[in-house]
């Protein structure tokens with residue numbers, strides 16, 4: 001894979017002519033952020049992630065939550081500050097600890113290349129269920145970004 005197809009941050013299509021397809025960021029997001037995010041330095045401002053149109057979660061190489069944006073907090077009712085630092089699959093969203101989610105990310109880790117996966121998923125919370133579309137972007141440095149768009153709430 002020579003570059004990503006979708007912007008990690010806003011889910012829009014990347015244009016190789018104008019966008020940074022290797023970094024998975026479109027020119028609009030890049031302009032807002034000021035520079036390509038260096039995930040290892042955790043220099044992703046809260047203001048930027050909170051301005052994104054969809055839920056956005058940044059995971060470190062141990063699957064701990066580095067950033068949990070305002071849109072995602074609104075979807076789930078969780079407090080971003082309480083979620084950040086926790087293990088995503090074990091402590092935050094145990095319903096995601098399944099083959100099609102945690103398992104897919106584990107496969108990406110084993111391959112060790114930049115990769116991206118768009119899929120539908122049903123989030124099962126204690127209080128509600130919702131159908132979402134998730135863009136999982138894995139960076140070969142071990143960091144992962146989940147961009148989550150709610151499709152609808154389920155019964």
Ligand SMILES: [Zn+2]
Nearest residue numbers: 007010026029
């Ligand atoms: Zn973008």
